[in-house]
Amino acid sequence: MRVIINGRFLDKPTTGVERYAREIARVIDRLVEVGDPQVQGVDFVIARPRSGAPRFASAIPEVEVGPGQGVLWEQVTLPRFAGRDVVINLCNMAPLAARSQVTCVHDAHPWLMPENFSRAFRTWYDLMIPRVIRRSARWTTVSEYSGRMLQELGIAVRAPDAVTYNAADNFDRIEPEPVALPDDVRKSYVLCLGSQSANKNIGLIVGIADELARQGISVVVAGGGASRIFGEQGAYGGKVVDLGRVSDGELKTLYAGALAFLFPSFYEGFGVPPVEAMQMGCPVIVSDTSALPEVVGDGALLADPRDGAKWLESILRIRDEEGLRSELVRKGYERAACYSWEGSARTMVALAREAAR
Numbered sequence: 001m002r003v004i005i006n007g008r009f010l011d012k013p014t015t016g017v018e019r020y021a022r023e024i025a026r027v028i029d030r031l032v033e034v035g036d037p038q039v040q041g042v043d044f045v046i047a048r049p050r051s052g053a054p055r056f057a058s059a060i061p062e063v064e065v066g067p068g069q070g071v072l073w074e075q076v077t078l079p080r081f082a083g084r085d086v087v088i089n090l091c092n093m094a095p096l097a098a099r100s101q102v103t104c105v106h107d108a109h110p111w112l113m114p115e116n117f118s119r120a121f122r123t124w125y126d127l128m129i130p131r132v133i134r135r136s137a138r139w140t141t142v143s144e145y146s147g148r149m150l151q152e153l154g155i156a157v158r159a160p161d162a163v164t165y166n167a168a169d170n171f172d173r174i175e176p177e178p179v180a181l182p183d184d185v186r187k188s189y190v191l192c193l194g195s196q197s198a199n200k201n202i203g204l205i206v207g208i209a210d211e212l213a214r215q216g217i218s219v220v221v222a223g224g225g226a227s228r229i230f231g232e233q234g235a236y237g238g239k240v241v242d243l244g245r246v247s248d249g250e251l252k253t254l255y256a257g258a259l260a261f262l263f264p265s266f267y268e269g270f271g272v273p274p275v276e277a278m279q280m281g282c283p284v285i286v287s288d289t290s291a292l293p294e295v296v297g298d299g300a301l302l303a304d305p306r307d308g309a310k311w312l313e314s315i316l317r318i319r320d321e322e323g324l325r326s327e328l329v330r331k332g333y334e335r336a337a338c339y340s341w342e343g344s345a346r347t348m349v350a351l352a353r354e355a356a357r
Contacts, residue, residue: 001041002085003352007048008074009091010056016166016272017106020142021090023170025056027345033059038349047081049073086137086355088348092125094132102351103136104164105129105156107269107291108149109199116199130155137355140164140348142270145291162351164344165295168276168336176256177249185218185241190315191258191282193273194223194242201264201287201305208312209239215316222246222254255280260318263287264305271295275339278332283325285314299335300328 005028009021025046031039046057050064065073065081071093078087079097087094087101094103110117110125117125133139133150138161141147147163150156181189190212192205202221209219222243246254255261261277263286271292274284284300286292293302301317303310318325 001353001356002043002045003356004078004082004085004087005044005046005060006074006078006087006089006091006094007046007056007062008070008078008093010046010048011051011053011069012091017091019272020104020106020166022056023167023341024090024164024345024348025060027341028349029057029060031345031349038346042349042352047078049077086352088352089132089136090348092132093128094136096128096131096135098135100137100355101135102138102140102348102355103132104140104142104348105133105146105150106142107146108153108155109267109269111153111155112149112290113199113267116197130157133157138162138351140351142166143291143294145294146269161354162347164347165339166270166272166275167339167341167344168272168279169340169342171248171252171276171279174248174252176253177247179243179246179250179253181220181241185220186257188216188259188319189218189220189241189257190260190262191254191277192219192221192223192262192264194221194244199266201266204264204305204308204311205262206240208308211312212315213239215319217259217315217319220254220258222251251276252280255282258282260285260315262311262315263292264303264311265289265292266305268292268295274300275336279336281329281333283318283328284332285311285318297331297335297338299332 009018012018044060046060046062047065049069050066065077068077075095079095084099087098089103092105094101110122114122133156140162141160147160192202194202220241255277260283263274265287267290269291274286274296277284278299286296286300287305288302301314303314
């Protein structure tokens with residue numbers, strides 16, 4: 001039995017979806033390397049476009065297949081190479097001509113919040129995703145919420161065959177790196193991750209930054225594209241510390257030192273950063289919307305993403321209520337431990353075997 005892993009993600013920037021693909025593929029590669037019983041009798045191959053990019057896997061063979069790149073490669077070249085073999089697709093899209101495949105469709109974001117996407121992107125997803133799900137022998141998604149929404153919107157004609165959650169245990173491989181913060185900020189700060197997307201709702205936290213400053217609490221924002229949200233550096237008089245892009249090692253340090261991690265998104269199909277923060281022993285406050293309550297369980301506080309006063313209240317509760325912080329840290333550890341890349345990768349392998357049958 002041969003299983004082809006669609007390796008188009010290896011030549012794309014590593015966003016959340018591509019990180020999911022890399023971690024699932026990395027675990028499968030390790031299972032092959034150690035001869036785990038679940039992968040015995042399966043010949044995995046990573047098929048990727050011709051690019052000259054560095055090798056990814058240690059044990060799984062990688063084949064650069066041509067011609068073409070991007071969509072053309074995925075829809076024409078990949079299914080020709082795969083023939084009757086099972087194809088695992090980890091990043092929403094899949095070749096419609098493949099005979100047998102397993103596909104992860106991550107969420108319903110383009111349909112629930114279309115304003116966050118270009119018309120061309122929405123049109124492509126409208127055309128492809130329903131067909132991808134129908135053409136997949138098995139399909140999965142990253143939360144029960146995402147599966148439910150994809151069905152209710154008519155994108156999926158049937159329930160997912162499994163939920164293959166994201167995880168954050170890859171952070172165990174990362175070494176913390178020092179972050180230069182002013183001494184007064186280092187003493188007490190809340191952490192957010194910035195983004196160009198209005199969906200991330202960072203403006204809500206900026207709106208309470210003045211009051212937090214009066215309480216002796218700084219707001220630290222890390223992440224790409226921050227200048228488009230906050231304007232020029234220092235526009236908030238030091239009350240918002242905008243770090244811009246940080247490494248995973250720096251992010252690990254920031255999680256560990258924060259009073260709380262804030263995640264006020266309007267919509268998430270899963271939401272990895274809160275799980276990363278919980279794994280690092282950082283109390284978490286998330287929006288009470290979409291998949292976030294499912295993901296964090298009782299390991300975090302919930303707040304309305306349109307109610308800044310509620311977020312302020314929750315932050316001060318973590319600071320002031322005796323025992324609350326330690327309770328959130330304990331429950332956060334427990335909740336983060338519910339998710340593992342290995343668990344999701346093993347489910348993906350089991351689905352591939354089912355698809356082959």
